[in-house]
Amino acid sequence: RKVLEKNDEIADEIRKELKSRKTFTLNLVSSPGSGKTTLLEQTISRLKPTHSISVIEGDVQTDIDAQRIDKLGVPVSQIVTNGSCHLEADMVRDAFEQLRHVSSQFLFIENVGNLVCTADFDLGEDLKVAVLSVTEGEEKPLKYPAMFRVAGVLIITKTDLVPYLGVSLETFRKNALTINPDLVVFEVSSKTGEGVDAWVSWLKQQVR
């Protein structure tokens, strides 16, 4: 797998540089539409008063997500992959060029919506954050295990919809922890704000 070796070399270079800049870097991964951008909006609005933030957005087409983040007044760079179903380290290195002039305590990388091969590519992040919405079904961690194994944090989103679905948060959590017992799990609704504060205070603890 020559591709992954080359990718990992670039990822290590990125990580070394971000460490020297004291930037905590997160790689947000999920299925399409799980709520990554909406969660970022809620997270940034709570974090921005006390911490510096920048964002790299990754999408197959359009810069719709970057426009949403730009409205929040934080530096954002959009990668358009033109067909690739995942981000790779060289894309992140190039996008970071546009952000090099700012110093950030947090760098959020929102990956392309894909629950499978985004798990394979190291982007130089400190942590992969898997985002799983309650609307996708409780058995996703069992059916798409690699992502939940490589993630450090799992955020279960759209909890405001649980009353309208025949699902249980307990089962989501149980299935995820079966695949990876070390996962730190948050349950949030980016619509009502429920659970977002716990996630944001955990983030703040990572940069003490």
Added chain:
Amino acid sequence: RKVLEKNDEIADEIRKELKSRKTFTLNLVSSPGSGKTTLLEQTISRLKPTHSISVIEGDVQTDIDAQRIDKLGVPVSQIVTNGSCHLEADMVRDAFEQLRHVSSQFLFIENVGNLVCTADFDLGEDLKVAVLSVTEGEEKPLKYPAMFRVAGVLIITKTDLVPYLGVSLETFRKNALTINPDLVVFEVSSKTGEGVDAWVSWLKQQVR
């Protein structure tokens, strides 16, 4: 792209055989958890009294979906890709071996949950059916256009949840038809059954 050429050769062989068996073959594609299996359950329960059906399930891990279909009493073969984020024609050819002894008017292939590279691989189907749930966001056709371009039918699912989301079915439809004006669009709830009859009668018309 040697891989795609080889894949297309096998796909053509599959299609030739299925045509000679008078089997109408559909390739269901979507993000993870959009509701493909639940829609299949609703479709099969309405179709089974009058038509013969078989199913090929594709997943990265587990046979959870095949077990759900098996309960309906139709022949089903499960492909476990062990990591590949999409089905390929050779996997379908092998899975079809287990179904060769039955003759079916419909063969449903449920692909791995992935809105990107599943668009690139011909499996020998007559038609790709894209499934998009209202919980994923209205702009998915714009952000992941290839899938909507290659599909012949779009099924918008989970319409029972629209009242709890700030989304409009009109916008889903408009965005999808912007990418592919020839798409035949259905709006269904597999939970309430709304809209499923229109989809099933369209299917029946394909095998007259």
